Amino acid sequence: MTELQVERVLETQLDRHAEVTAAMRDQxxxxxxxxxxxxxRLAxxxxxxxxxxxxxxxDAQxxxxxxxxxxxxxxxxxxxxALIGDAAVVSCIANDxxxxxxxxxxxxxxxxxxxIVVGFSTSGTSPTVVKGLAAARANGACSVAFTSRRGQDLAAAADLAVVVPADETARIQEMHLLALHLISELVDRWAAGTDHPKTVESP
Known part of the structure; x- marks a missing residue:
């Protein structure tokens, strides 16, 4: 690609990111x-x-x-x-x-x-995520889906859902990250007290 073509590709991606970010206000x-x-529930x-x-x-981690x-x-x-980090448990269940x-x-x-059980799925059709939230509801826990407009069935099956108004996996993942940061901001304010001084962020 020429330098101009590369620039247009990158600008198109940024424009689409901005478009979906603006649409997330509805969520x-x-x-x-x-x-x-x-x-x-934490309280x-x-x-x-x-x-x-x-x-x-x-995203879960x-x-x-x-x-x-x-x-x-x-x-x-x-x-x-995060239920994805224990290789022995995950491989045992997958194998047996x-x-x-x-x-x-x-x-x-x-x-x-x-x-509270939170499942992330860009497609909304991943069997592992669908079955995990069903198990949460069977146990009486709150089930939460982070998905996209492709995942309306998963969203409908959860107690709560954040549904990204996009189809592209990259944009969906970017908005899931944005949403979890917004949630972290509110949880932080509750846990620390709204008048607690902000600490210096570490890399």
């Missing part, structure tokens, strides 16, 4: 609802369990890092577990049962009614 009530429910002694596949697995570590403010660590059960089996074992 702010859902983002706030997820944050409010997460705060309510009552609940735990966040979260998971996803591929890039969505990274990112969210856990923001809770156990911190987002911007110094505060107590908050209980959160099915890969489709790798999250559902863990949720069935761990999630209690006071807990």
């Amino acid at each position: 702010l009530p859902q983002v706030q609802a997820v944050a409010d429910e997460l705060i309510r 009552a002694g609940g735990v966040l369990y979260t998971y996803g596949n591929g890039g969505s697995a990274a 990112h969210l856990v890092g923001e809770l156990i570590g911190r987002y911007l403010r110094e505060r107590r660590p908050l209980p959160a577990v 049962y099915s890969y489709d059960d790798v999250f559902a089996r863990q949720v069935e074992a761990l999630a209690r009614p006071q807990d």
Whole structure:
């Protein structure tokens, strides 16, 4: 490609990112609802369990890092577990049962009614994510889906859902990251107190 063609490709990607970001304003009530429910359950002694596949697995781990570590403010660590990090457990379930059960089996074992289970799926059709949220609801825990407009069935099956108004995987993942940062901001303010000084961010 010529330099001009490369520039146009990059500008098109940035323009589309900005377009979807603006459209996410319509999802702010859902983002706030997820944050409010997460705060309510953490305050009552609940735990966040979260998971996803591929890039969505990274989002799940990112969210856990923001809770156990911190987002911007110094505060107590908050209980959160990513269900994708234990290779022995994941491979055991995949080998002895099915890969489709790798999250559902863990949720069935761990999630209690006071807990909240968050599944990330750009497509909204991943069997592992669908079955994991079904297990959460069966256990009486709150089920939350982060998905896209391709995942309306998953969103409808969850107690709460953040639905990105896009079809492109890259844009969906970018908006999931934005949403989890917005949620982390609200959780931070609750856990640290709104008048707590912001700490210096670490790399």
